[in-house]
Amino acid sequence: MTVESTAARKPRRSSKRTSAVKTTAKTSAKTPQSSEPELVQLLTPEGERLEHPDYSIDLTAEELRGLYRDMVLTRRFDAEATALQRQGELGLWASLLGQEAAQIGSGRALRDDDYVFPTYREHGVAWCRGVDPTNLLGMFRGVNHGGWDPNTNNFHLYTIVIGSQTLHATGYAMGVAKDGADSAVIAYFGDGASSQGDVAESFTFSAVYNAPVVFFCQNNQWAISEPTEKQTRVPLYQRAQGFGFPGVRVDGNDVLACLAVTRSALERARRGEGPTLVEAFTYRMGAHTTSDDPTKYRADEERASWEAKDPILRLRAYLEKEGAADEAFFTALDEESEALGKRVREAVRAMPDPDPIAIFDNVYADGNPLVDEERAQFAAYQASFADTAEEGK
Amino acid sequence: MAMEKMSIAKALNESLRKALDTDPKVLIMGEDVGKLGGVFRITDGLQKDFGEDRVIDTPLAESGIVGTAIGLALRGYRPVVEIQFDGFVFPAYDQIVTQLAKMHARALGKIKLPVVIRIPYGGGIGAVEHHSESPEALFAHVAGLKVVSPSNASDAYWMMQQAVQSDDPIIFFEPKRRYWDKGEVETDSIPGPLHKASLARTGTDLTLVAYGPMVKVCLEAAAAAQEEGKSIEVLDLRSMSPIDFDAIQTSVEKTGRLVVVHEAPVFYGSGAEIAARITERCFYHLEAPVLRVGGYHAPYPPARLEDEYLPGLDRVLDAVDRSLAY
Numbered sequence A: 001m002t003v004e005s006t007a008a009r010k011p012r013r014s015s016k017r018t019s020a021v022k023t024t025a026k027t028s029a030k031t032p033q034s035s036e037p038e039l040v041q042l043l044t045p046e047g048e049r050l051e052h053p054d055y056s057i058d059l060t061a062e063e064l065r066g067l068y069r070d071m072v073l074t075r076r077f078d079a080e081a082t083a084l085q086r087q088g089e090l091g092l093w094a095s096l097l098g099q100e101a102a103q104i105g106s107g108r109a110l111r112d113d114d115y116v117f118p119t120y121r122e123h124g125v126a127w128c129r130g131v132d133p134t135n136l137l138g139m140f141r142g143v144n145h146g147g148w149d150p151n152t153n154n155f156h157l158y159t160i161v162i163g164s165q166t167l168h169a170t171g172y173a174m175g176v177a178k179d180g181a182d183s184a185v186i187a188y189f190g191d192g193a194s195s196q197g198d199v200a201e202s203f204t205f206s207a208v209y210n211a212p213v214v215f216f217c218q219n220n221q222w223a224i225s226e227p228t229e230k231q232t233r234v235p236l237y238q239r240a241q242g243f244g245f246p247g248v249r250v251d252g253n254d255v256l257a258c259l260a261v262t263r264s265a266l267e268r269a270r271r272g273e274g275p276t277l278v279e280a281f282t283y284r285m286g287a288h289t290t291s292d293d294p295t296k297y298r299a300d301e302e303r304a305s306w307e308a309k310d311p312i313l314r315l316r317a318y319l320e321k322e323g324a325a326d327e328a329f330f331t332a333l334d335e336e337s338e339a340l341g342k343r344v345r346e347a348v349r350a351m352p353d354p355d356p357i358a359i360f361d362n363v364y365a366d367g368n369p370l371v372d373e374e375r376a377q378f379a380a381y382q383a384s385f386a387d388t389a390e391e392g393k
Numbered sequence B: 001m002a003m004e005k006m007s008i009a010k011a012l013n014e015s016l017r018k019a020l021d022t023d024p025k026v027l028i029m030g031e032d033v034g035k036l037g038g039v040f041r042i043t044d045g046l047q048k049d050f051g052e053d054r055v056i057d058t059p060l061a062e063s064g065i066v067g068t069a070i071g072l073a074l075r076g077y078r079p080v081v082e083i084q085f086d087g088f089v090f091p092a093y094d095q096i097v098t099q100l101a102k103m104h105a106r107a108l109g110k111i112k113l114p115v116v117i118r119i120p121y122g123g124g125i126g127a128v129e130h131h132s133e134s135p136e137a138l139f140a141h142v143a144g145l146k147v148v149s150p151s152n153a154s155d156a157y158w159m160m161q162q163a164v165q166s167d168d169p170i171i172f173f174e175p176k177r178r179y180w181d182k183g184e185v186e187t188d189s190i191p192g193p194l195h196k197a198s199l200a201r202t203g204t205d206l207t208l209v210a211y212g213p214m215v216k217v218c219l220e221a222a223a224a225a226q227e228e229g230k231s232i233e234v235l236d237l238r239s240m241s242p243i244d245f246d247a248i249q250t251s252v253e254k255t256g257r258l259v260v261v262h263e264a265p266v267f268y269g270s271g272a273e274i275a276a277r278i279t280e281r282c283f284y285h286l287e288a289p290v291l292r293v294g295g296y297h298a299p300y301p302p303a304r305l306e307d308e309y310l311p312g313l314d315r316v317l318d319a320v321d322r323s324l325a326y
Helices: A020-027 A061-086 A100-107 A123-129 A133-141 A164-179 A197-208 A236-243 A255-270 A300-307 A311-322 A327-349 A356-360 A369-383 A386-392 B008-022 B046-050 B062-074 B090-100 B136-140 B153-165 B214-227 B245-255 B270-281 B303-309 B313-324
Strands: A115-117 A185-190 A213-219 A247-251 A276-281 B003-007 B026-030 B055-057 B078-082 B116-121 B146-148 B170-175 B182-186 B198-201 B206-210 B232-236 B239-241 B258-265 B291-295
Touching (some): A061 A100, A061 A123, A061 A133, A061 A255, A061 A327, A100 A123, A100 A213, A115 A164, A123 A133, A133 A327, A164 A185, A164 A197, A164 B090, A185 A255, A197 A213, A197 A236, A213 A255, A236 A247, A236 A276, A247 A255, B003 B008, B003 B153, B008 B170, B008 B182, B062 B090, B090 B136, B136 B239, B136 B258, B136 B270, B153 B170, B153 B182, B198 B214, B206 B214, B206 B245, B206 B313, B214 B258, B232 B245, B245 B258, B245 B270, B258 B270, B258 B313, B270 B291
Parallel strands (some): A213 A276, A247 A276, B026 B055, B078 B116, B116 B170, B206 B232, B206 B258, B258 B291
Antiparallel strands (some): B003 B182, B198 B232
16 A cells, blocks of 8 residues: 555645646746746645646655655765865865755656766765765865766766756757667756756757757755846746746655656656756755855845755655654664765775876877876976985985 | 879768768767758768768757767767857857866766867958857867867868767867868878878978968978978978877978968967977977967958968968078
8 A cells, every 4th residue: 555545635726736738838828927836746844745637646655765765865965075074074065955855856756777967966866876975075075076987877977067967968868869769868957057058058959859858957046146036037947938848847845746747757758758847946955065155145034934844854744644654764764874974974084185197097088199298297207206205214 | 092082071071971871870960061061061962861860950059069969979979060160169169178178087087078079260261250260279278179180182081080980079170261172082091190290291491380271371382482492391280189299390300490380370379389399399409499470469350351361371481581591
């Protein structure tokens, strides 16, 4: 028996909800501003389960506990990374605090053969893909620029320049279609990136070529210090309409809705029906990065209001209400979290600096005589200190 | 041995045709490359023979063209991208410099980016603004990219073959005002490595180094100088990154004098890099400082003035005379 089948259900507010496609059709004659933003929500902040005419989801208790575990461990990993930055072990950290539902929900909607193009904040998606969390920390410690093999987990390298990866995702998806595969591609980006030309171009290309790509925009309300109003005059999901594909806004703090909506968009891509824009409406609870100071530009009350919508608390409330998880589960998860924190801490501290000669590695796939020459000069220069070091003993 | 006389444009077309024919992963992408065959007809007939799936007319968005080419390369394809004109590449400059050039290193070598970016470049065709520029130094400065330019039909054919086969991103500058110059193309055997310079004319008194459209000007200058009893060697660089410094060094050790010629502005141009390196390598062989002939530190001028801006026969000979006067 599934949990959902026993869940108490609120009456559908169907008049307030329509599917993205229907919304597109209905609002086509109006100005974008005139349509009320719709928010797909399947789990309220209080942990009440809702039904939606277009996005149904039916999860077992085990699956629900799995989503909860993913979010808790991701948050724990993230907190550890922030602490490691404060301790001087990392140069920088970009926290995902508050965005766990958006990332775990969308990440768990993916199949193994799907491909992910992340920003630099997709630690939860990386977790879903099976990327070892410690792999994400190398670039923040400064020992590499990423360095994992994207093809091991179909999880591309973190892209720092805003929005660039949406074009890579689109090109990759064009290749998937050429191969006749039924895989899908997902591109992550944020509300700030929505202003980038590359994002607009990726919408154009994916629409024109009907590429199997899902654009997953985490609108966390802030692009460093700039609120979403500085990026757009219309709700971001409505941008899709002008490019000729559906857009949908989902409660980004509702893991069930993020899972259902992303799954639906991925299926649409697999069926050859082209791209979808998903706007996950969420909130960046922490600073942009550890170098940022949000007290300079936003009010504490705003953060407090989003705390009440916390993605983890609402799923916990639901799990408890439904009896889908017992105290032993939560206790075991606490222990697992602490073990993860410890493992990450130890792994980072043990992460060696690269050999300086590695500067010259992998500049070119087929080699380059200039790089070879400079490597040899560098090695000779380094070696010239060997005698000095010897004398110093 | 199959020898055929054809234009540079035809050689590029034949080379791309062969690449499409040989490797099903090769794709052609760009604005108007399909039915029209490109504004210079370099891809003429290719979409007809290989289909819209492999010869792809793209939206008019250069960053999008290069960005999606990167994605296709990550999927295992080998895109050959056309940027319609030199001055139109800059919307794609971020994707080229920030992503294409660095992604292999970012992945510690675990992924490769076999993307060729073809750019018709240079002046001399009486065009409007943005259609006559020579931005090669802006790419040669970037680690992770390789930059080449053929000067004749045979090189056009073979260098394109080699560029498509390269696992590194290649910026392939095509000398647009020479597209219709004809030459013998030997289609059976590869003449030499992609990044090696070739000796276009032997001489003993001075070395002229040039590439792309300026090789022809330098050969004409050498012929004119010969009438005055001066023996000029002309080295066709072919690759602006990496540069075949060994070949330049060998020549300068023989002649003792070097003049570098390119259409691009002299300031921070490839001539500056060559002058510095050759001065280091050949200090005791040099009879004169390395001189440069090229564009000025001004926007490319309106077409009616371009003959004054572009290095022509007289300006090259003037530099030759100045060098020989030391």
